[in-house]
Amino acid sequence: MNSSLLAGLNPQQLEAITLSEQSVLVLAGAGSGKTRVLTTRIAYLIQTGKVSPYSILAVTFTNKAAKEILVRINAMLPINTRGMWIGTFHGLCNRLLRTHYQEAGLPQAFQIIDIADQLAMIRRILKALSVDDKRFPPRQVQWFINNAKEAGRRAANVVADDPYTRHLLEFYSAYERQCDREGVVDFAELLLRSYEMLSRNEALREHYRERFDHILVDEFQDTNRLQYDWLKLLAGAGADRHPTAVFVVGDDDQSIYAFRGADTGNMKSFEHDFGVTKVIKLEQNYRSHGNILAAANAVIARNTDRLGKHLWTADDQGELLRVYRGLNDFDEASFIVDEIRALQSEGIPLAQMALLYRSNAQSRVLEHSLFNAALPYRVYGGTRFFERMEIKHALAYLRLIAHPDDDNALLRIINFPARGIGARSLEQLQDAARQQSSSLWEAAIQKCGGDSHAAAGSNAKGLTGFVGLIQSMRQDWESLPLPRIVEHVLVQSGLISHYKNERDGADRLENLHELVNAATIFVHEADDDSLVAFLTHASLEAGEHQAGSGQDALQLMTVHAAKGLEFHTVFLSGLEEGLFPHDNSLNDVNGLEEERRLMYVAMTRARRRLYLTLAQSRMLHGQTRYNIPSRFLDEVPEKFLKWLSPIVGIKTNDNFVVADSDNDFRYSRAVQRNSSSQFSGNTAQWRIGQVIRHAKFGEGVIVAYEGAGNDARVQIKFNDVGIKWLMLEYAKLTPA
DNA sequence: CTTACGTGAGTTTTT
């Protein structure tokens, strides 16, 4: 047994990792080493030799998390992780369905559609049924369908009491039929389909139950009903109990996806459904300083619906939380800019600072100020690589090659780039397809075949050309390796020349070339380098939000997007009633508690410094709004706050402090200052009085320091730029 | 088929 595997773990972590074969709930607070525990347990199970890597199933929500687990296991054990069942719910379900496509009633090359494709399809169906889309907005229909699926219900299993629901159900069944006909599945379908397959097929179910001795689940608080039932089925919990040990890690306080069907009730159900006798709490936080943690604890303590957990840290109290209330949103933004500049001059990298907001719309003003201040920043969220229009077009060609029944794909590209197939020829095509209940592609082929005597209009010519194009592409597919096919399709389809001629097509062209790169990388990395596998990869992994230039940049994102991340400094902006908590959650207790969890998540992202900012007025929807401070601000005990602005309309009206950049740090310094003159950073020993050199500020002498290790700060009297406090971790000092 | 205009919505979103 490699003892280094378990080195440096606290007793609770150790217990969770080495627990014998039983199901367990691990309540893991923010920054408590959750991922480390999960991965170390996997490594431990394998290394102690009791468990084969192939009888472990580990499931996450994001590809990123799954990758992280694989990387860490690879670092801990000399085993090949290929072939291990570690992935997202959707990825693993896809694997099941691909392996047993016949049992699942799917074509071998079934395609996965994303929400945009799904919406387009629903639009099409509603149109075909002549539905008034004012009464039944496509988005609402989509929401209804996905909700039903995520609760494990088919159209046939939903009870409709009212006419409205009956209509929705009709659309749901029509949608189901259409998906079946096209041989496509949406995200929820991956889960529902594999769930149904396993519950229907006893032999298959038993096979997988036997196979997996251990199931591990990350972010368990985010599971929805269907995912829970899926786990239960696979683990054989309930009546016919199977000795599968199910190890789930989660934090009910960080459940922020209830609006999407996540159900923390699953954590409670888990205990009794899986015969859990042991709940392990990981409550030691290794991330944040004490004040930040205490403030976050105070906020989350207001929630009534909790399993109960209290984070603590062995670290110092650290600084107070800094609060700034600006006159307006612009003022708030310039405050943030000033503070970022100051931190930057202290040597803290921009990438270690995050600017968080409740909703995306808030980023506009902030970005404006950052841009004017010439501060590099990166916004997370927005369109991801495989969701870009030009990429979806290219993928649609590829999909049609691999899977001709995909009407969605056909409709996307039949006239893009334009080849003279207008609305009326499309309508004819759709009519023909509907009549013989075939796919559009089949209808197109027939139309071309019997075309010689028909009116030789330009549209017929266009259609023939299109059919010929796809058919020739399909032939190339037989003989070319994946990246070449992609390249070929880009050229033959006319996409390349189309974007070459377009005014602002340069970025799109670049993205298309990037797609060839993606295919090349995929071929090198994947076990299965087929076109279908690549398309699946594109559907299940939307790709990075942005190509990430690698440049040091401030991180801008919503609080949701920040979950799981940590930063030296966090700016939490827009702390106003109506924004955070959001208007739409104000009247609902559950909604408010979710907003509060969101606040908790936001606060616990900060390692060392946390700013809470707000504005007295701001522009929203073209109107100036005067918001009162967020209730969450009131929920932080005053003793943890340091006001940096005069404040109005809040109970602690008189004890504000005006920012004073020189003396700003004095209060925290008093607590932590050390008396010895020798101290050490990460790599080197330093002493007071020593002459040093700094890359930017030049030569200077160390006059004081505080803290230790990573958190040590040094005060240096520079020859040229005066006295400065710098973070030792980032300052890159060299002895002069 | 492209362009212009009108309309309406405007939390969060791992797959």
Next chain:
DNA sequence: CTCACGTAAG
């Protein structure tokens, strides 16, 4: 306000 989408006109 401002973006995205859908329809109508050119």
